[in-house]
Amino acid sequence: xxxxxxxxxxxxxxxxxxxxxxxxxxxxxxxxxxxxxxxxxxxxxxxxxxxxxxxxxxxxxxxxxxxxxxxxxxxxxxxxxxxxxxxxxxxxxxxxxxxxxxxxxxxxxxxxxxxxxxxxxxxxxxxxxxxxxxxxxxxxxxxxxxxxxxxxxxxxxxxxxxxxxxxxxxxxxxxxxxxxxxxxxxxxxxxxxxxxxxxxxxxxxxxxxxxxxxxxxxxxxxxxxxxxxxxxxxxxxxxxxxxxxxxxxxxxxxxxxxxxxxxxxxxxxxxxxxxxxxxxxxxxxxxxxxxxxxxxxxxxxxxxxxxxxxxxxxxxxxxxxxxxxxxxxxxxxxxxxxxxxxxxxxxxxxxxxxxxxxxxxxxxxxxxxxxxxxxxxxxxxxxxxxxxxxxxxxxxxxxxxxxxxxxxxxxxxxxxxxxxxxxxxxxxxxxxxxxxxxxxxxxxxxxxxxxxxxxxxxxxxxxxxxxxxxxxxxxxxxxxxxxxxxxxxxxxxxxxxxxxxxxxxxxxxxxxxxxxxxxxxxxxxxxxxxxxxxxxxxxxxxxxxxxxxxxxxxxxxxxxxxxxxxxxxxxxxxxxxxxxxxxxxxxxxxxxxxxxxxxxxxxxxxxxxxxxxxxxxxxxxxxxxxxxxxxxxxxxxxxxxxxxxxxxxxxxxxxxxxxxxxxxxxxxxxxxxxxxxxxxxxxxxxxxxxxxxxxxxxxxxxxxxxxxxxxxxxxxxxxxxxxxxxxxxxxxxxxxxxxxxxxxxxxxxxxxxxxxxxxxxxxxxxxxxxxxxxxxxxxxxxxxx
DNA sequence: CGGCCCCGCGTTTTT
DNA sequence: CGCGGGGCCG
Numbered sequence: 110x111x112x113x114x115x116x117x118x119x120x121x122x123x124x125x126x127x128x129x130x131x132x133x134x135x136x137x138x139x140x141x142x143x144x145x146x147x148x149x150x151x152x153x154x155x156x157x158x159x160x161x162x163x164x165x166x167x168x169x170x171x172x173x174x175x176x177x178x179x180x181x182x183x184x185x186x187x188x189x190x191x192x193x194x195x196x197x198x199x200x201x202x203x204x205x206x207x208x209x210x211x212x213x214x215x216x217x218x219x220x221x222x223x224x225x226x227x228x229x230x231x232x233x234x235x236x237x238x239x240x241x242x243x244x245x246x247x248x249x250x251x252x253x254x255x256x257x258x259x260x261x262x263x264x265x266x267x268x269x270x271x272x273x274x275x276x277x278x279x280x281x282x283x284x285x286x287x288x289x290x291x292x293x294x295x296x297x298x299x300x301x302x303x304x305x306x307x308x309x310x311x312x313x314x315x316x317x318x319x320x321x322x323x324x325x326x327x328x329x330x331x332x333x334x335x336x337x338x339x340x341x342x343x344x345x346x347x348x349x350x351x352x353x354x355x356x357x358x359x360x361x362x363x364x365x366x367x368x369x370x371x372x373x374x375x376x377x378x379x380x381x382x383x384x385x386x387x388x389x390x391x392x393x394x395x396x397x398x399x400x401x402x403x404x405x406x407x408x409x410x411x412x413x414x415x416x417x418x419x420x421x422x423x424x425x426x427x428x429x430x431x432x433x434x435x436x437x438x439x440x441x442x443x444x445x446x447x448x449x450x451x452x453x454x455x456x457x458x459x460x461x462x463x464x465x466x467x468x469x470x471x472x473x474x475x476x477x478x479x480x481x482x483x484x485x486x487x488x489x490x491x492x493x494x495x496x497x498x499x500x501x502x503x504x505x506x507x508x509x510x511x512x513x514x515x516x517x518x519x520x521x522x523x524x525x526x527x528x529x530x531x532x533x534x535x536x537x538x539x540x541x542x543x544x545x546x547x548x549x550x551x552x553x554x555x556x557x558x559x560x561x562x563x564x565x566x567x568x569x570x571x572x573x574x575x576x577x578x579x580x581x582x583x584x585x586x587x588x589x590x591x592x593x594x595x596x597x598x599x600x601x602x603x604x605x606x607x608x609x610x611x612x613x614x615x616x617x618x619x620x621x622x623x624x625x626x627x628x629x630x631x632x633x634x635x636x637x638x639x640x641x642x643x644x645x646x647x648x649x650x651x652x653x654x655x656x657x658x659x660x661x662x663x664x665x666x667x668x669x670x671x672x673x674x675x676x677x678x679x680x681x682x683x684x685x686x687x688x689x690x691x692x693x694x695x696x697x698x699x700x701x702x703x704x705x706x707x708x709x710x711x712x713x714x715x716x717x718x719x720x721x722x723x724x725x726x727x728x729x730x731x732x733x734x735x736x737x738x739x740x741x742x743x744x745x746x747x748x749x750x751x752x753x754x755x756x757x758x759x760x761x762x763x764x765x766x767x768x769x770x771x772x773x774x775x776x777x778x779x780x781x782x783x784x785x786x787x788x789x790x791x792x793x794x795x796x797x798x799x800x801x802x803x804x805x806x807x808x809x810x811x812x813x814x815x816x817x818x819x820x821x822x823x824x825x826x827x828x829x830x831x832x833x834x835x836x837x838x839x840x841x842x843x844x845x846x847x848x849x850x851x852x853x854x855x856x857x858x859x860x861x862x863x864x865x866x867x868x869x870x871x872x873x874x875x876x877x878x879x880x881x882x883x884x885x886x887x888x889x890x891x892x893x894x
Numbered sequence: 895c896g897g898c899c900c901c902g903c904g905t906t907t908t909t
Numbered sequence: 910c911g912c913g914g915g916g917c918c919g
């Protein structure tokens with residue numbers, strides 16, 4: 110290992126390549142950041158703790174190279190999201206100017222899709238191959254499982270897909286799969302011995318459709334480099350410098366691509382944080398970063414340990430969490446900021462109250478600290494949790510936005526339109542074919558399609574070839590169906606001559622019009638239909654925008670539709686944030702929060718079987734990943750982090766009781782503030798650490814949130830703790846009894862259901878309204894039998 | 895062939 | 910509880 114040269118002083122003007130280039134941008138970097146920026150030759154590992162200025166180092170490292178005269182065409186920079194790539198490129202541009210646009214900068218998938226298109230003939234693919242998204246892949250698998258007459262309950266599409274994806278990410282071919290005992294054993298144990306066969310058929314079907322799925326983009330790049338040394342050599346020579354962001358999230362296929370490409374020049378720089386590896390469920394190998402030292406023994410190591418984002422308390426608390434993990438690279442993350450506030454823990458009685466507390470807490474901080482909505486994020490483990498917080502925020506008139514959920518490109522109307530374009534560019538694309546053959550409705554039904562599919566399988570070809578080349582009467586179609594299929598094929602073919610002569614926008618508009626898509630959407634006057642039409646308009650705006658961007662970079666005209674289509678499957682709508690969404694509270698999963706930061710973080714649903722998730726408490730490795738996820742969540746916070754949990758919540762329509770997450774106890778208690786009920790005025794001094802007394806003061810009903818339509822509200826009952834009658838024996842309770850709840854006040858039991866210990870009581874409270882309570886928590890005092 | 899209803903299922907997901 | 914897919918019926 111090479112120790113970097115501690116010059117202590119770096120001239121701001123250097124004479125590399127006899128060019129005087131301003132390097133003022135290097136000012137303001139810390140010593141270790143600076144060293145990681147200027148030493149850009151040789152294998153380099155940058156361990157970048159949360160908030161340590163990782164992106165800054167990466168962008169300045171590249172900017173510095175370019176300032177030294179390195180050709181941008183020879184720099185390959187790989188990220189995991191389009192957004193990260195675009196942002197980085199933009200930042201480099203502000204430092205070194207226009208030449209930044211010649212950098213090879215993008216996601217693994219988009220960069221290698223580009224290379225695969227250029228080299229497609231060597232793998233027997235058309236350069237216009239379709240990229241199948243997850244939905245396409247699943248649809249193909251579904252038809253294969255049906256075709257093989259396998260039990261769809263046993264061969265669940267999702268699970269089969271993830272097995273195949275796992276195999277591809279590890280470069281395991283169908284033949285190898287069948288001979289790999291570790292894989293076969295697991296499948297046998299799950300009574301799914303035929304996954305290897307499905308896998309094989311799946312690959313064939315994709316190939317016959319001229320399609321690659323997401324995993325194929327990486328797998329086939331490996332195949333290309335393995336089987337065509339000349340091609341590998343070509344790209345090895347092109348890429349003199351290779352940089353990889355979020356290296357801890359690379360899988361085997363990505364790891365090997367990077368390793369091979371960097372063999373020639375050896376200038377590989379990987380940046381990452383093993384503590385933030387949270388995608389192993391998608392095949393990411395934390396070992397890639399842990400073992401970098403073994404792959405490149407003469408590597409330089411830079412550890413960015415200072416956290417510039419968060420308070421000391423947050424950083425120290427996060428460290429105390431991650432210390433429980435065994436697999437990690439040693440580093441000590443620290444903050445030089447103020448100690449800051451301790452991490453608050455909010456204990457809620459129900460999931461609804463959790464939402465209520467968090468929303469209340471947000472408006473409280475906004476008022477007290479003069480913050481804006483955009484300073485807040487609510488982070489949860491699963492998307493299903495978002496609803497509660499949406500409701501609570503809406504009631505308080507707090508604007509919010511939700512990340513995740515259905516992406517723009519996954520909407521039906523968008524997929525339909527894109528499928529037309531796909532089929533026109535690549536006739537063999539069976540998934541596109543099936544999607545639109547009867548959209549808009551033209552009387553082609555299941556029967557017809559089944560005949561065609563059977564013929565396609567029997568002849569080892571695709572639907573288009575059968576439709577246009579087979580005698581359709583021999584395939585089993587009747588006169589009417591034959592005619593309709595002929596018309597459909599002709600429609601698709603009629604666009605052929607215009608593909609490369611029309612601009613993308615004009616072409617797409619022509620297709621949408623002539624195929625009857627516009628008419629179909631316009632006829633639907635329902636709100637839903639109108640919104641679908643607007644979405645289609647938005648797609649067209651996107652196409653126009655794409656065209657304008659390409660024009661601006663001086664590409665030859667016309668900018669055609671195939672160019673737009675190339676990457677459409679790789680797009681997510683994460684990059685297109687609407688301006689009106691700027692100042693809003695952000696709601697998202699912890700996974701999607703990675704890389705982001707907020708002044709105030711609310712980390713919710715900290716309960717066993719939710720966070721950590723129930724599937725994760727099985728194995729040590731899974732638990733460690735959940736812990737890293739928790740670490741990622743806490744380190745998003747700049748100023749305060751608040752944790753919340755509920756003692757009962759609705760799961761799939763049923764109330765279930767919840768146990769606080771083990772992760773709360775794992776935080777060093779000196780960084781925790783258990784005084785969970787101080788926020789609405791904070792007169793209370795109760796609730797000692799870990800105690801199970803319920804907080805009451807913060808639940809003062811507000812006129813606009815609780816419908817207090819009854820008569821005079823009784824003054825809230827503040828019993829001294831000792832005066833509370835022992836919780837009534839559940840068996841004593843009966844419908845009609847009047848009871849008192851320490852928080853909700855007086856009420857009458859309207860119904861009892863369920864069996865011990867999960868008995869639920871529906872109680873009509875005088876003030877708080879009707880609530881369904883789990884008796885084991887409710888501590889009801891009987892007032893009148 | 896298309897629409898409607900009912901049943902089953904329901905971590906995380908940058909690509 | 911809320912959605913999506915499959916199956917059945919018109």
